[in-house]
Amino acid sequence: MSRLSDLGEFGLIAHLEKILPGGVSKEWSVAIGDDCAVRRSSGGRSEFLTQDLLFEGVHFLPGNSKHWETVGWKALAVNLSDIAAMGGEPVGAVIGLGLPKRAKLREVEALYRGLARAARRFSCPVVGGDTNRSRGGWTLAVTVLGETRRRPLLRSGARPGDSLWVTGELGGASLAWRAERKGKKIPAAMRRRLLLPTPRLEWGGHLAAFGEVGAAIDLSDGLAGDLGHVARASRVGFDVDLETLPRPRGFAGLCERVGVDALEAMLEGGEDYELLFTLRAGAEKAFGDYARSRGLKVARIGRARRGSGIRWFENGREIPRRFGGYRHF
Amino acid sequence: MSRLSDLGEFGLIAHLEKILPGGVSKEWSVAIGDDCAVRRSSGGRSEFLTQDLLFEGVHFLPGNSKHWETVGWKALAVNLSDIAAMGGEPVGAVIGLGLPKRAKLREVEALYRGLARAARRFSCPVVGGDTNRSRGGWTLAVTVLGETRRRPLLRSGARPGDSLWVTGELGGASLAWRAERKGKKIPAAMRRRLLLPTPRLEWGGHLAAFGEVGAAIDLSDGLAGDLGHVARASRVGFDVDLETLPRPRGFAGLCERVGVDALEAMLEGGEDYELLFTLRAGAEKAFGDYARSRGLKVARIGRARRGSGIRWFENGREIPRRFGGYRHF
Numbered sequence: 163m164s165r166l167s168d169l170g171e172f173g174l175i176a177h178l179e180k181i182l183p184g185g186v187s188k189e190w191s192v193a194i195g196d197d198c199a200v201r202r203s204s205g206g207r208s209e210f211l212t213q214d215l216l217f218e219g220v221h222f223l224p225g226n227s228k229h230w231e232t233v234g235w236k237a238l239a240v241n242l243s244d245i246a247a248m249g250g251e252p253v254g255a256v257i258g259l260g261l262p263k264r265a266k267l268r269e270v271e272a273l274y275r276g277l278a279r280a281a282r283r284f285s286c287p288v289v290g291g292d293t294n295r296s297r298g299g300w301t302l303a304v305t306v307l308g309e310t311r312r313r314p315l316l317r318s319g320a321r322p323g324d325s326l327w328v329t330g331e332l333g334g335a336s337l338a339w340r341a342e343r344k345g346k347k348i349p350a351a352m353r354r355r356l357l358l359p360t361p362r363l364e365w366g367g368h369l370a371a372f373g374e375v376g377a378a379i380d381l382s383d384g385l386a387g388d389l390g391h392v393a394r395a396s397r398v399g400f401d402v403d404l405e406t407l408p409r410p411r412g413f414a415g416l417c418e419r420v421g422v423d424a425l426e427a428m429l430e431g432g433e434d435y436e437l438l439f440t441l442r443a444g445a446e447k448a449f450g451d452y453a454r455s456r457g458l459k460v461a462r463i464g465r466a467r468r469g470s471g472i473r474w475f476e477n478g479r480e481i482p483r484r485f486g487g488y489r490h491f
Numbered sequence: 492m493s494r495l496s497d498l499g500e501f502g503l504i505a506h507l508e509k510i511l512p513g514g515v516s517k518e519w520s521v522a523i524g525d526d527c528a529v530r531r532s533s534g535g536r537s538e539f540l541t542q543d544l545l546f547e548g549v550h551f552l553p554g555n556s557k558h559w560e561t562v563g564w565k566a567l568a569v570n571l572s573d574i575a576a577m578g579g580e581p582v583g584a585v586i587g588l589g590l591p592k593r594a595k596l597r598e599v600e601a602l603y604r605g606l607a608r609a610a611r612r613f614s615c616p617v618v619g620g621d622t623n624r625s626r627g628g629w630t631l632a633v634t635v636l637g638e639t640r641r642r643p644l645l646r647s648g649a650r651p652g653d654s655l656w657v658t659g660e661l662g663g664a665s666l667a668w669r670a671e672r673k674g675k676k677i678p679a680a681m682r683r684r685l686l687l688p689t690p691r692l693e694w695g696g697h698l699a700a701f702g703e704v705g706a707a708i709d710l711s712d713g714l715a716g717d718l719g720h721v722a723r724a725s726r727v728g729f730d731v732d733l734e735t736l737p738r739p740r741g742f743a744g745l746c747e748r749v750g751v752d753a754l755e756a757m758l759e760g761g762e763d764y765e766l767l768f769t770l771r772a773g774a775e776k777a778f779g780d781y782a783r784s785r786g787l788k789v790a791r792i793g794r795a796r797r798g799s800g801i802r803w804f805e806n807g808r809e810i811p812r813r814f815g816g817y818r819h820f
Contacts, residue, residue: 166596174599175622181603183611190583190618199583199618201636204534211619213634215587219626254519254528258544258632267495270503274510282512289519289528290540293504297548298627303587305542305634307530 234276249370336431563605578699589625665760
């Protein structure tokens with residue numbers, strides 16, 4: 163008999179998917195296996211549904227009131243990031259909250275202040291949910307409904323020949339997390355990237371509007387893992403030019419001071435919540451102008467090719483290192 | 492400083508609602524405070540979003556494979572019951588699953604078989620979710636998206652003069668639960684009501700189609716508690732004729748054998764997942780014919796009046812007993 167730990171998170175999901183009745187139907191064009199489930203709705207619209215289940219001790223730790231506010235913000239923001247990856251806009255969220263006996267009202271209030279701040283900032287009202295006692299620790303279930311009138315950006319949309327791009331910068335959140343664990347100081351902007359991530363909703367909208375985007379995904383588990391999802395879903399391979407990865411100012415020095423491998427932070431660290439996407443061959447020049455005029459910060463980091471898997475290049479030479487994503491099991 | 496236990500579940504929800512940015516907007520006609528959040532969608536449609544967060548030790552216990560199947564079925568069914576209460580049809584569900592280290596693959600498979608059976612039976616595909624490790628026990632977060640082209644049935648729709656009705660029978664699930672705890676035998680049909688509840692989707696659709704329904708809610712926490720929600724939301728009072736409450740065949744005798752107060756089981760027990768609704772004055776006769784022709788099993792149990800609170804009558808005489816609903820905190 164198989165054990166959960168042998169299957170791993172994604173093996174388990176694939177396994178369970180077989181038990182469920184055909185999720186992909188006329189109505190749902192995408193079910194399990196992308197950032198959100200996608201429903202073809204009326205009036206040429208697509209609707210998105212995405213959910214995260216977050217546990218104390220796994221996804222967040224208890225702390226002071228300020229801390230609970232960041233937990234609330236982040237819980238909503240990371241789900242909005244999944245909507246952003248598909249080029250959608252949020253419509254509304256429902257929040258399930260499980261509270262241990264020791265939970266204090268002021269902590270719950272702080273969590274909701276954080277949720278409310280993110281809800282206002284990203285125009286995603288909290289419209290319902292469920293609140294009850296948990297025998298374990300704090301538990302948060304966040305579900306977001308989103309929509310778009312454009313073509314949804316999917317993980318499965320990359321073709322050989324596409325160029326590979328990423329928004330913003332990589333590695334900041336991971337470096338901040340490791341610095342925190344080691345009790346080392348880090349620039350405030352980098353800590354904010356970890357604690358108060360910004361879902362790239364505006365940029366995702368620009369990508370969907372541009373029209374020449376192949377595949378897209380948000381970077382939650384690290385570029386190596388998330389690019390692997392795109393490669394499998396699109397049935398392509400990728401070559402990545404490591405020297406082109408966009409990184410925060412002074413990143414190498416900070417990594418050295420904290421004692422972190424810079425490449426691991428950028429490729430395996432996760433929690434950057436930037437968008438990773440591909441662009442049809444020939445669209446690069448027009449896209450560069452488009453991005454500049456809209457303040458969309460992007461970097462070209464590689465290309466899709468026939469085949470499978472990911473190859474890592476440094477200044478034109480393939481390097482033999484393997485990188486992985488975060489594993490839950 | 493207030494404590495969570497002082498506020499209670501519904502006090503906490505009302506308190507947290509104040510922290511959130513205005514949930515009810517042009518787009519969301521109903522947010523926190525009904526069975527589902529309701530969104531005015533395109534083409535005259537309304538969409539519903541509802542969520543439950545379920546914990547091992549609070550909402551279900553571990554058991555054998557057969558048992559895990561019933562946990563999966565019930566987790567989806569109770570959310571579908573919220574869609575039924577609004578007169579809607581399910582569109583799709585997302586499932587968040589938190590697994591303790593001791594969870595076994597065959598248990599997870601059994602849970603998903605139960606989810607899949609309910610998904611097929613009630614035409615609600617499972618289209619996504621989140622699976623990860625929990626430091627506490629098993630945790631299930633179920634979110635269902637539903638819709639209707641008719642007017643949604645709300646808790647706030649009752650008016651003085653409306654008659655009060657309930658579908659099916661009351662008290663069976665509660666009696667089965669208490670019998671199980673005491674190790675006493677109970678008819679299989681009553682155990683099924685507890686373990687494999689049927690969300691009244693078809694009947695909810697008939698109620699919405701009839702057009703003269705005022706308010707509706709599903710009975711999850713017991714008639715006394717849930718009718719209290721309708722009374723507060725609609726700003727009316729209710730008079731209930733206890734002798735008219737529909738009960739399973741042989742209920743009084745079974746209650747006596749198990750050592751359960753029959754009225755408490757019907758009014759406070761909860762988990763019946765029947766629909767409670769009001770009907771506009773004068774529509775009773777036409778509704779009786781309509782219900783009969785559609786196999787909609789209903790009983791008239793009282794009336795709405797000006798004022799607030801619930802009065803209980805037995806053969807025309809008010810009785811002084813107070814009944815309450817299930818409390819989480």
